[in-house]
Amino acid sequence: MARLHYAGRVTLSLYDSATMQVRDFVPIAPGAVGIYHCGLTVQGPPHLGHIRKEVVFDVLRRWMTHEGYAVTLVANVTDIDDKILAKQSEEDRPWWAVAYANERALHAAYDVLGCLPPTYEPRATGHIPEIVGLVETLIERGHAYVAPDGSGDVYFDVRSWPDYGELSRQRLDDMLDAGDADPRGKRDPRDFALWKGHKADEPGTAAWPSPWGPGRPGWHIECTAMATKYLGPAFDIHGGGLDLRFPHHENELAQARAAGLDFAASWMHNQLLRIGGEKMSKSVGNSLLVSEVVKRFRPIDVRYYLVAAHYRSVIDYSEAALAEAATAFGRIEAFVRRASEASGAPRDLADAEGAVSDAFATAMDDDLAVPAALAVVQDAIREGNKLLAAADVDTVALRTLVTSVRRMLDVLGLDPLSPTWAGADADSGAEREALGTLVDALLDQRAEARAARDFATADRVRDQLKAAGVEVEDTPSGPRWSVGAASGSED
Numbered sequence: 001m002a003r004l005h006y007a008g009r010v011t012l013s014l015y016d017s018a019t020m021q022v023r024d025f026v027p028i029a030p031g032a033v034g035i036y037h038c039g040l041t042v043q044g045p046p047h048l049g050h051i052r053k054e055v056v057f058d059v060l061r062r063w064m065t066h067e068g069y070a071v072t073l074v075a076n077v078t079d080i081d082d083k084i085l086a087k088q089s090e091e092d093r094p095w096w097a098v099a100y101a102n103e104r105a106l107h108a109a110y111d112v113l114g115c116l117p118p119t120y121e122p123r124a125t126g127h128i129p130e131i132v133g134l135v136e137t138l139i140e141r142g143h144a145y146v147a148p149d150g151s152g153d154v155y156f157d158v159r160s161w162p163d164y165g166e167l168s169r170q171r172l173d174d175m176l177d178a179g180d181a182d183p184r185g186k187r188d189p190r191d192f193a194l195w196k197g198h199k200a201d202e203p204g205t206a207a208w209p210s211p212w213g214p215g216r217p218g219w220h221i222e223c224t225a226m227a228t229k230y231l232g233p234a235f236d237i238h239g240g241g242l243d244l245r246f247p248h249h250e251n252e253l254a255q256a257r258a259a260g261l262d263f264a265a266s267w268m269h270n271q272l273l274r275i276g277g278e279k280m281s282k283s284v285g286n287s288l289l290v291s292e293v294v295k296r297f298r299p300i301d302v303r304y305y306l307v308a309a310h311y312r313s314v315i316d317y318s319e320a321a322l323a324e325a326a327t328a329f330g331r332i333e334a335f336v337r338r339a340s341e342a343s344g345a346p347r348d349l350a351d352a353e354g355a356v357s358d359a360f361a362t363a364m365d366d367d368l369a370v371p372a373a374l375a376v377v378q379d380a381i382r383e384g385n386k387l388l389a390a391a392d393v394d395t396v397a398l399r400t401l402v403t404s405v406r407r408m409l410d411v412l413g414l415d416p417l418s419p420t421w422a423g424a425d426a427d428s429g430a431e432r433e434a435l436g437t438l439v440d441a442l443l444d445q446r447a448e449a450r451a452a453r454d455f456a457t458a459d460r461v462r463d464q465l466k467a468a469g470v471e472v473e474d475t476p477s478g479p480r481w482s483v484g485a486a487s488g489s490e491d
Contacts, residue, residue, distance in 0.1 A: 012067065012365045014237075015312060017245060017267040018167055022367050027236055028265060032070045034235035035061065036227040036264070038244055039121065041078040041219075043087050043098065045105035047288045048306070048317065049273040051113060053241045055303060055413070056270040056311040056368075058115040060237075062411050063364050066356070074230045075118040076223055077103055079125050080216050085206060095206055096125075109290040112299045113306075114413045114420045120230050124222040128208045131217045131225045134259060135194045135210075143258040144194055147185030152197020152213035156220075156255055158190045164254045167267065168246035192251050193218035220251035227252075228261055238264035245269055270311040275318075288317070300333075300414065300421050301326035307412050310371055333416040334471075335381045336406060340417065342388060343399035347417055349410060354403030356411065370412065380405050439470055443479050446472075 012025040027033050037057045040050055057073065064071050079099040088095040103123075110117060124131075135154055138144035143160045147153040158164045158172060165172055175190055198207035198214040207214035217225075227238065240249065249267065256263035275288070293302055296319075305325035309315050339345070346352045357380065363372035380401060387398045409415040442461050449457035462472050465481070472481050 012064070013367055014266065014268060015367050017269045019266075020169075023266065025236075025266075027069065028234055031068070032072070033064050033237070034072050034074075034231040035237045035239070036074045036076075036223070036231055036235065037238070037268075038223055038240040038248065039075040039077050039118075040102070040106050041081050041083060042100075042102035042106060043081065043083040045102050046109045046290050048290060048293060048302075049241075049288075050106075051109050051115075051290050052273045052306050052315065053239075053270050054110060054115050055113060055306045057239060059307060059311075059370065059412055060268070060368060061116065062413060063368065066411050072119045072231065073116075074120045074122065074227065076226050077106070077121060077123045078219065078222065079103065079123045080206060081219060085202060088203070095203065105291065112290065112294055113303045114300070114418075122226045122230065124217060124226070127222065127226050127229065128217065130229050131221055132195075132210050134221060134225045134255075137259045138194065138255060141258060141260070143255070145187065146212050147197075149185035151185055152195070152210075152215050153185055153193055154195035154212055155186050155191040156194055156251065156258075157187060158192070158254070159188060161254050161258045163257065165250065167250045167253050170246070170250075192220060192247065194221045194255070220248055221255060223248070224252045224256045224259075224261075224263070228256070228263070233260075234262035234265065236265050237268050238266075239268035239270070242269040242271055271314045273306075273315045273317055275316070293322075297322055297326055300416065301329050304329040304414055307370055307414065308374060311368055329414070332377065332381065332405075332409070332414075334473075335384055336402060336409070336416050338473075339384050339388060339398055339402035339405075342393060343395045343402055345399045345402050345406075349403065349406060349415070349418075352399070352403040352406075354400040354407060356408045357404060360408045360411075364411065373408065373412070377405060377408050380408075439465065439481050443472070443481070446479075 013022050014025050015022045035057065037053065040046055046054075054075075057075075061071050061073050077099075080095070084095050084099050087098045091098055107117075109115075135144060138156065139146070139154070142157075144154055144156050147155060165175070172190065194217070195210060195212060196215050196218055197212065198204075198216070206216055208216060227235065238249065238252070245267075249269075253263060290302075297305075302322065305322050306315070308325060308328075340347070357376055359379075360373050360376040363369045363376060366372070384398060384401050384405065387394055387401065406415045406417065410418060413420070415421070442465060446458045446461040449455070449461065465472055470481050472479050
């Protein structure tokens with residue numbers, strides 16, 4: 001079903017953070033897309049703020065794949081860093097053990113929220129030769145220097161690159177007062193570390209040989225080295241959270257161009273998830289870790305919450321807002337399940353007839369306008385509910401429509417019948433079976449009361465189930481129940 005163009009509409013356009021304009025996307029190589037987005041520095045497990053970026057780029061990748069592009073998506077893991085070394089002391093275990101445990105937590109968050117794994121996921125520590133080679137190139141080209149204090153540090157010389165500040169649209173002299181030479185061996189306080197010489201109080205395992213002595217890479221240089229290794233000297237999209245635009249991405253761009261690399265053709269940044277008006281950070285505590293949130297809300301509902309807002313809009317987190325999102329998605333899910341059963345639609349989308357609508361495609365092509373795309377999904381569900389309400393259900397039309405809805409949801413990673421979510425719901429497996437036994441027993445009591453025309457008791461049982469979050473729908477084939485999902489049309 002994938003295709004590169006739809007009749008009568010424009011091609012994909014995306015907001016380019018470098019030009020601050022929405023531009024038509026034109027891949028460097030026809031039919032192929034290379035994307036690099038900055039992964040996690042694994043000094044701690046991921047919270048919802050981190051995973052919003054993963055979900056955004058997952059949707060971009062899914063839509064581009066649906067459109068027929070061969071997508072290569074690279075997301076790094078920063079597994080050596082000042083913060084990781086600090087965690088070694090706090091947690092009294094080796095820095096690499098800290099990094100690996102949190103890398104596994106990141107992968108668990110990918111999986112639980114339905115994100116496709118990156119095509120490649122390189123670690124900084126696995127690319128020391130490439131990093132050292134890139135630093136050597138910058139020194140040879142006059143854009144980097146070894147600190148004269150004998151520390152073994154190597155710095156990028158920002159004044160040697162006239163375009164420094166182009167991504168964040170800042171003038172170098174406005175960034176901060178340069179003053180005299182920096183006491184750490186920098187020529188200018190704004191120069192940034194490409195290589196950090198080994199310090200006496202750091203573990204020997206956190207140092208690698210280099211022409212300037214043992215040490216480890218700076219944060220910015222690792223991404224430039226890994227992006228160009230896996231995607232080449234020029235690639236289509238570089239992205240991440242908006243908080244990375246400066247200084248991280250600014251520094252990446254400067255050192256790449258200074259080394260003679262074309263680097264990213266465009267830049268894509270998602271807005272942040274905030275709590276209490278502040279950027280969500282690791283200091284917010286454990287309650288907003290992905291692993292904790294999915295104990296309170298179904299993972300598919302959490303993904304819907306993160307997907308539903310436009311990627312360039314701030315999300316102000318609250319439990320109430322997440323609960324509202326769960327209710328909204330519950331209605332979508334209830335329709336999909338009910339319409340699929342009533343129409344006999346195949347569970348495997350590969351076997352089903354029905355494509356995404358042109359209106360949905362137009363919304364997605366307009367800088368991934370997911371809110372508008374979801375409005376198209378809701379319109380389709382309203383039509384589907386009319387078909388379901390008819391005395392004689394047109395199963396052919398309903399089957400095509402529900403398949404179209406599922407294809408649109410699949411682009412967003414939200415098809416409730418997808419194998420991705422088959423065992424992911426909090427109310428699945430043994431828990432679902434136990435709950436089902438209890439609910440079915442109450443429904444039997446309700447049926448007995450209705451048969452005896454004891455409608456007060458029947459209504460009381462239904463109200464008790466509703467108070468517990470179980471919605472009951474009476475159908476010609478008997479009562480149907482779901483957790484937190486009300487059926488019916490959205491008007």
